[in-house]
Amino acid sequence: MPVDTTAGHIEDTKLADALSERYLAYAMSTIMSRSLPDVRDGLKPVHRRMIYAMQQLKLDPSAGFKKCARVVGDVIGKYHPHGDASVYEALVRLAQDFAVRYPLVEGQGNFGSIDGDNAAAMRYTESRLTEVAKALLEGIGEDCVDFRPTYDGEEQEPVVLPAAFPNLLANGAAGIAVGMATSIPPHNVGEICAAALALIRKPAMTTVELLKHMPGPDFPTGGSIVEDADAIARAYETGRGSFRIRSKWEVEQGRFGTWQIVVTEIPYQVQKSRLIEQVADLMEQKKLPLLADIRDESTTDIRLVLEPKSRGIEPAVLMETLFRATQLESRFGLNMNVLGADQVPGVRSLKDVLQAWLDHRHDVLQRRSANRLAAVNRRLEILDGFLAVYLNLDEVIRIVREEDDAKAALIATFDLTELQAESVLNMRLRSLRRLEEMEIRDEHAKLSAEKQSLHDLLEHEGLRWKRIAAEIKDIQKTFGGGPLGKRRSLLADAPVEIDVEAALPVERDPLTVILSQKGWIRTVRGHGQDPEALKFKEGDALGLSVECYSNDRLCVFATDGRAFTLRVGDLPRGRGDGQPLRLIIDLSNDEDIITMFPVEDTRKRLLASSTGRGMIVAESAMTAEKRTGKQVLNLKDRESAQVCVPAIGDHVLVIGQNRRMLVFPLDQLPEMTRGLGVILQKYKDGGLRDAVVFAADAGVAWPDPARTRSFADLKDYLGKRSDMGRTAPAWATRKPRA
Template sequence: MPVDTTAGHIEDTKLADALSERYLAYAMSTIMSRSLPDVRDGLKPVHRRMIYAMQQLRLDPSAGFKKCARVVGDVIGKYHPHGDASVYEALVRLAQDFAVRYPLVEGQGNFGSIDGDNAAAMRYTESRLTTVAKALLEGIDEDSVDFRPTYDGEEQEPVVLPAAFPNLLANGAAGIAVGMATSIPPHNVGEICAAALALIRKPGTTTAELMAHMPGPDFPTGGSIVEDGEAMVRAYETGRGAFRIRSKWEVEQGRFGTWQIVVTEIPYQVQKSRLIEQVADLLEQKKLPLLADIRDESATDIRLVLEPKSRGIEPAVLMETLFRATQFESRFSLNMNVLGADQVPGVRSLKDVLQAWLDHRHDVLLRRSANRLVAVNRRLEILDGFLAVYLNLDEVIRIVREEDDAKAALMATFSLTELQADSVLNMRLRSLRRLEEMEIRKEHAALSAERQTLQDLLDQEGLRWKRIASEIKEIQKAFGSGALGKRRSTLAAPPPEIDVESALPVERDPLTVVLSQQGWIRTVRGHGQDLQALRFKEGDGLGMSVECYSNDRLCVFATDGRAFTLRVGDLPRGRGDGQPLRLMIDLSNDQDIITMFPVDDTRKRLLASSSGRGMVVAETAMTAEKRTGKQVLNLKDEESARICVPAEGDHVLVLGQNRRMLVFPLDQLPEMSRGLGVILQKYKDGGLRDAVVFTAETGLAWPDPAAVRNRSFADLRDYLGKRAETGRQAPAWATRKPRG
């Protein structure tokens, strides 16, 4: 009995090598076998296997339905060894007319709804293929595509479908792989076919010219695509971009001048129930001040009724507030990352995708024609044998009755091939009549003509492209018209900017923003509050405060040179400790807050770094309502932002850590929106300590440890110079100013 030498064998491998090898295998499997569609038929492996399995079950559009459980069982048992739940979810999506522009599966039973309801269990639902899926499978039994063994080696599955229907662009695709993703919107098949025909006629057609036939996506749920034409052309040329989709709405007039808005179409992949919940939550939080109520009056179609708070509101302004705050407007990204015929993933342009589909149809036509030519030649060979023996049937009967090797005798007597002799011997007796000979001659003539046509197709590329164009026109006629082919999404220019802020009711409550030493922020109602009486967390205390109003924007400037904008009305109120500011903005723990102030559109600020460079910036240029803020003051290594003060005056006083002071006119500083700034004062060692802007006529109010004293311009005249000078030794009162 042989000894198993592998038992107990341990092989040393570096963990990094083992991880990289296994992760690479997982990544390649995810990219090629799960997440990315094939550019030729637009299908992922699970969808391709499902459609092929349903074809094998004879679930044609004219046949009866079968339980989805039977379909899922065949798919996971023969072709796709994954969970039944994931396969059934894929099948359900192919049957949902609100999820797929041209459904590949016809469902019977509960297949979910646009509200987000789940489909019934697979044991209750039934399915069969649609005519669209039938077009994808057309010619699959004619050696038009390659087959490969299934995972267990017992069956064969197609590598790709013949795809007479342009499924990738028509139905789109979405998937997330490892390190890459795909997102392709659906399009109108009539427009796709028109663009493909234009590309056949003129292979040098540009993407912009193709878009004259195929102007943009066509979503199954309709909606209005509001995107700039040039941006859409760039997106289709590069394969990357995004499309803005808005709900379709109309105004219904009521009695006594009242009105309401009715939304009839919502953006693609937005669940109606969640959209209503989102609007209801915002209403409860009083963040939709122009909307009074929302009602769902949908039946088989969508009908969402929006009631304004007053009839004096402009409908367009009300909808603009909803577009900005809710999913009544959404963005669909374009990332045409697909697998090519060589199974290499890549982002392709619209022209590349169309050309890849046409090239695939050309390969399919070549293979089908060659396969058919072999079949026609075989049949003609058999018919030639029949015609040869029909001239002497008595001799054929004698040979069959008397000869020991009838096959060899027939071949010798009538000069037949082996195939012809076998066909004659297998002929039925009732075929030995004159009428059958006439039918054979008729069939022979038809097949001879077909053979010549097939031979011409294989020899002439021009004829092949004419045949492909004819097939595309048939697809265009079958699926590009009627209720299924009619365009559902409208294309519109980007809407003009609407000033929503002026239409909103203004709530101008006086508030005081308080920031603690440990970075907790909150607002206190009113101005002139005794902030020393506020309570803070243990070990914390008052850091800084600023008086403003509830409709103000608060700008927070940090030592890394970034400015963050917060809406005062959104800050936490009440007697609590507030919230950590660093949870609202993306600021690391090693950076500090220099100052915070309400944004004034007419005011400017002096910004300066620790090295003594600075500039003037308008406060409006510092606003950016995003977590990452806006980099306003650029910094070099080992530098930090130090000064952010109002630029109200005509002169700047700069004080260095070397105790030298310089005064120069403010107009020597440039106004910028972002940059490193210019040198305020030169230093041999140290850097900037302080800077302030003042007016020469009124003098400088300089804080002293004891009090605030006003220094006249005469007191500062000795320090007057030009920007970037070193200055003179500062007086004692200037160096006593506390920093903070």
């Protein structure tokens, strides 16, 4: 008996190699078998197996319903080796008309709601396939797609469905794999079919031409798509982008000049109950100053009532405040990352996705036609045998009664094939009547004509594409009309910007922003604060202070060249210590704050780095209300931002660490929104010490704000930008700029 040498065998492997091998296997399994849909039928494996299992259970649209627990049991028992909860969730989603544009499952019972309510347990709900799912399965028993063994090898499952219905674009898809994701919005099937027919007529059609037939997504919950046409075209061309969706609303007039807004459609995948909670929370935080109340009067249709605080408010302005702050406006991402026919994932354009579906339909048609031709040939062979023996039935009866090997005798006597002889022997006695012979001849003639038609179809590609176009027209006629096929999402132009700030009630409380040396920020009421009266933590002191108003935007400029925008009204108030600034903005401990100032859109600033490069930037271009701020001044290695001063005047004064000073006209500096800047002053060693902008007729109050130097005092230092300058006078180096 041979000895098993593998038992107890240990093989040394590097942990990194073992982990990478196993993680790659997991990643591929997630990508191929869970998260990304197939470009041909638009389904993930769980959905494909579910639909096929329901077809095997004969849950056709005309059949009765069966318990969802029965369906889930068949799916996980035969095809999909995963938990029943995840399979049932997938089934429920395919039945929700607010989640799927063209449901593949018809549910009976509680299948959840747009409020986010869960479906009832699978033992209480029932389901069957819809006509859309039936179209996806059409011809699956005619050898038009490949089958493979299931996970236990006891059953067979389709690799892909025939997909007469363009499911990928019609219902969309979403999924997150390992290192990649997919996000495809639903579209209108009538428009998809129109685009596919146009692509058949003109294979060289561009994306822009396709969008004339299929202009954009069509979400099951409706809403308005307010995206620029160029952005939509670019998204479909590259396979990546996003669509901006707004709720549909209308104004209802009341008595005595009062009015209210009624929202009838909300963006796709937004839960109505959470939306109402979000609006209520913002009202409690007083971040929606124009809104007085929100009510949910929805039944089967959505009806959210919004009441303004004053009838003098413009409805468009009120809705603009809500669009900016709530999920009444949302974005749906486009990332057409799908598995191709070769099972390789990739981001595809709209034309690529449509062409892949058409190529699949072409392959299905060829395989169905070849399968049908083989069946017709077999039947014709049998009918030829029947017709051959009908001329001498008495001899057939004699052979059957007297010969030991009737089959061989029939073959020898009538020159039959084995199939023909076997069919004759299996013939029923009642088929020997004369009428049956006539029916056989009629069937033979019809099949002969069908055979010729199938031959022509398989030999001529043009005929095949005509057949595919006819099938697509049937799909367009069946599903593109009626309530199901009517477009639900309105396609609108990008909205005109509304100045909401001008319509909001203004509270201009005078405040002073205090930033301590250790980075604690707060505001105190009023201007003209006495620095000596301000209190700080032990070991801390005043760093910067700025007088502004509660409705101002405060720009904080740091040594890493980033500008951060804060709303003064949102900063902590009172006589306490305030809050660490680094908890409000994303600034590392290695960086410092250069300055902070209230933003004025009409004002500009001079920004300069430690190496003496600078530029002019509008304060409006420095705003960015996010934690990460906005990179305005780009920096090189071992370089930092050094200067951020108002650009009020017509000349720039620059002084370096080498004690050389230069004055040049301001118009020699470019105005930019972001960049490295240009050289202000050349240095053999050291870098920039300070820079200031001033008006020639007013002189410069620098470095001592209490002493103004006239332009005559600076004429000797006048030059061109990027000059080295001349040795600075004693007054320019005696005291740093205040």
